[in-house]
């Protein structure tokens with residue numbers, strides 16, 4: 001699978017998850033499970049490139065990292081608005 | 086900047102007394118000198134924690150800088166009204182130089198940056214090995230990253246499900262026992278795996294730690310998914326003259342580590358020969374000569390630790406590669422398990438890198454979410470991991486003892502005639 | 518081998534420019550001027566020249582007094598190293614003071630150990646004496662030593678520890694304050710060599726256990742004892758429910774629909790019998806706080822080690838399942854740690870680590886000697902628990918054994 005097709009498939013997975021189950025953040029493993037025909041390392045590289053292009057963003061708890069669509073679902077700073085000064 | 090607001094912190098103040106260096110005294114002195122509200126607020130919030138016996142932090146999903154999936158841990162106060170200067174108090178992990186040597190020119194510049202962009206509070210070092218810069222707000226993260234790259238030639242460390250910052254003991258820089266160049270190995274691996282370090286690559290975190298000898302000063306066997314521990318496979322080097330000096334009391338045993346207590350005169354029989362776990366040493370009182378049956382030695386380092394002026398690791402040096410250590414969470418704690426009993430490690434360490442790639446390829450494909458390598462190995466079985474995944478020959482060194490149950494998962498191809506049998510044939514021999 | 522830069526990069530002597538990053542970073546074009554993946558500075562530039570010259574060619578070492586090591590190279594060159602404890606949690610001013618000392622005596626070179634000690638290197642004895650005097654004279658405003666000398670040989674060296682209440686959201690106990698309280702009490706053991714062997718202390722503020730707490734001679738682990746709260750009113754607004762469910766390592770969280778003020782809302786329920794109080798759920802969801810002033814506290818674990826010396830590396834074992842939080846000085850925890858240390862010191866043989874000593878005398882003797890009450894919590898019922906049951910008739914008759922005559 002060439003890289004552009006793979007990237008497109010990845011984006012489709014995200015759109016499907018976000019509109020269906022309302023799940024906006026996905027582990028790399030789950031992404032790899034959704035696209036079994038591609039090599040896990042290629043998926044990783046493609047997803048990381050999508051982040052660089054601004055089409056995906058990382059979401060981390062410190063111990064793990066997930067990928068998400070920017071602006072969809074729980075934000076990076078959800079529930080932690082900066083107080084007015 | 087207006088006047089700073091100080092908080093009443095009687096409980097924290099109690100930690101100013103006593104002989105051990107006090108972080109409270111230090112942070113207050115700094116806060117006063119630099120008029121830093123964040124420092125007053127952090128001690129204010131800690132005071133509240135000391136009063137309530139509860140932490141006052143919550144977590145965000147922040148990762149920090151553009152294009153990196155790790156290196157920053159997001160943190161938010163749940164007391165934003167009371168302590169507005171620490172409403173966000175993120176930490177930045179900065180990859181330390183191998184074995185934590187510095188020149189003050191670099192440290193001072195890092196301090197100047199952190200005064201300007203953060204709380205001025207840091208850890209040298211976090212338990213991950215990184216330099217930890219504690220306490221900054223979201224808006225500063227990109228600037229900190231630009232300062233690190235452009236002015237300090239430094240980079241972030243790992244967090245999340247990335248490769249974590251590799252770490253090593255002081256190795257050849259000062260230790261005569263180091264059987265491998267721990268610092269060079271760690272530097273080479275860190276540089277080779279920058280992508281894995283900064284961007285998520287794995288089902289969960291992955292740590293590499295490198296110790297120069299079986300004393301294991303970075304606790305590689307207890308803390309790393311991939312532990313490299315230096316060792317040797319020829320003979321322990323002996324300076325008989327120096328051994329006699331220990332026996333004669335001219336040299337202090339264990340480099341003087343027991344100097345403040347009277348343990349009586351050094352007794353080589355009691356303190357070395359009898360404690361040798363393999364009982365492979367012999368002190369010939371008549372000849373005044375030490376013999377070691379090196380084929381029986383398991384290289385525990387005891388005799389070498391006791392007589393550093395007389396004994397050294399041999400010359401055929403390399404490393405044991407072990408895998409799978411993890412903290413107790415979930416399946417219980419695990420120590421790393423021997424995978425390769427002896428590997429020569431010479432730059433550019435391609436053998437080590439290839440081994441890592443092989444392990445990662447398998448783990449990326451078959452590991453479950455949040456499953457550490459050690460748990461994957463346990464799930465599929467050490468035997469399968471060694472033989473089927475890595476293609477290594479199984480040997481007794483892989484186990485403490487063979488299994489005691491005969492519940493063996495035979496493979497069909499191992500059994501003569503396979504598993505397909507004819508019931509009719511069977512019934513001919515055994516009428517029902 | 519990687520190329521070795523001889524001297525510290527000249528970039529470090531150029532003053533820090535606080536305005537540069539604002540000029541370089543453009544939020545609209547985040548890739549502009551971005552330097553990535555350069556890795557750490559090369560270690561070689563930070564090695565003192567004498568270390569560079571003798572790299573990999575060291576002959577032997579000697580601890581000439583607690584905290585002071587002398588290394589001899591095959592070339593005949595000698596390096597003296599002074600090791601000092603630090604609080605690990607420190608300010609840039611504290612680090613600058615270290616720099617000032619390193620500039621004055623060590624040509625600007627300095628190193629940290631794995632266990633949060635700082636090490637100064639000099640090559641002649643006169644400088645060594647001056648350095649020692651200087652270090653001893655430096656005090657904090659309220660009298661604490663800034664740079665206590667020690668941490669070598671048969672001592673209690675600095676405690677490896679995690680963040681605690683200064684930073685972590687799952688911390689059941691503080692870290693730096695507990696460490697300070699312990700080290701104040703054990704201070705004498707840091708700067709002396711009077712124990713049977715080195716004693717490694719560690720502290721983790723929750724059961725995620727960052728660091729090698731599970732393999733230390735004596736260690737403190739923070740524990741929660743109450744399952745997380747579930748804030749139904751807020752949960753569906755601030756948390757993404759599938760993520761919360763996925764965050765629990767034991768699968769103890771299930772989705773639920775609940776009624777809040779007559780309104781149907783999405784939330785979760787925790788199967789409290791499966792919860793092991795790890796706090797991962799709170800990481801994903803601020804509406805599931807786990808901390809509790811009464812529920813939280815610490816456990817003491819002892820007898821582990823990482824070194825392969827004589828006996829193989831071993832895990833620490835739980836000997837006190839719970840001690841409540843007692844800020845600011847945690848007197849009960851400190852009392853027990855000191856007691857264990859002293860009983861060990863009186864009873865162990867030379868070179869025997871805490872765990873080796875206990876192995877020799879038996880755990881039942883350990884509990885008898887230390888007067889630590891043995892309770893049901895100390896009998897393992899987690900996975901692989903069976904490994905710890907006593908399946909022989911080899912044991913000692915300590916005070917724990919009551920002779921059974923009648924049994925109803």
Ligand code: HEM
Pocket residue numbers: 061062063158176210211212213217308411412413414678679680684685686725726727728797800
């Ligand atoms: C699922 C469980 C875990 C979670 C949610 C978790 C989360 C975290 C978080 C949020 C931090 C940052 C703390 C801070 O700076 O405020 C951290 C640090 C750390 N974690 Fe974990 N962790 C987990 C398991 C582990 C395990 C199993 C290990 C060890 C094998 C580990 C080792 C570390 C280390 C060494 C640090 C650095 C602490 C320091 O510098 O003091 N973690 N962890």
Ligand code: HEM
Pocket residue numbers: 489490491
């Ligand atoms: C393959 C599964 C096994 C089967 C079907 C099995 C079956 C049996 C049977 C039928 C006996 C009674 C023999 C007799 O008295 O004539 C027996 C005895 C025994 N089995 Fe097993 N067994 C199995 C596995 C094991 C294993 C794995 C162990 C221990 C690790 C074990 C330990 C024993 C012991 C200790 C005895 C008593 C021997 C004695 O009386 O001296 N068995 N077993």
Ligand code: HEM
Pocket residue numbers: 184253254255256300301302303304339340342390578586629630631632670677717729823824825826
């Ligand atoms: C007298 C000889 C010894 C000297 C000079 C010595 C020196 C050191 C130094 C400098 C460190 C800090 C290492 C670093 O930061 O890279 C260290 C740490 C350590 N050493 Fe040694 N060491 C000696 C003997 C031993 C022995 C005999 C053992 C084990 C029985 C041992 C176990 C450790 C451990 C476990 C650590 C720290 C591990 C951690 O930080 O988690 N050392 N030692």
Ligand code: SF4
Pocket residue numbers: 254255256260261262263264296297298299300301302303
């Ligand atoms: S692990 Fe071995 S080689 Fe490395 S510093 Fe410790 S004693 Fe020296």
Ligand code: SF4
Pocket residue numbers: 360361362363364365366377381382383384385386387388389827
């Ligand atoms: S290293 Fe250990 S096993 Fe080997 S001879 Fe020395 S004491 Fe014995």
Ligand code: SF4
Pocket residue numbers: 679680681685686687688689721722723724725726727
């Ligand atoms: S041990 Fe637990 S509470 Fe402490 S810093 Fe690590 S994750 Fe946080």
Ligand code: SF4
Pocket residue numbers: 744745764765766767768769770787791792793794795796797798799807
């Ligand atoms: S505290 Fe841990 S075990 Fe308990 S519900 Fe939360 S995530 Fe699950």
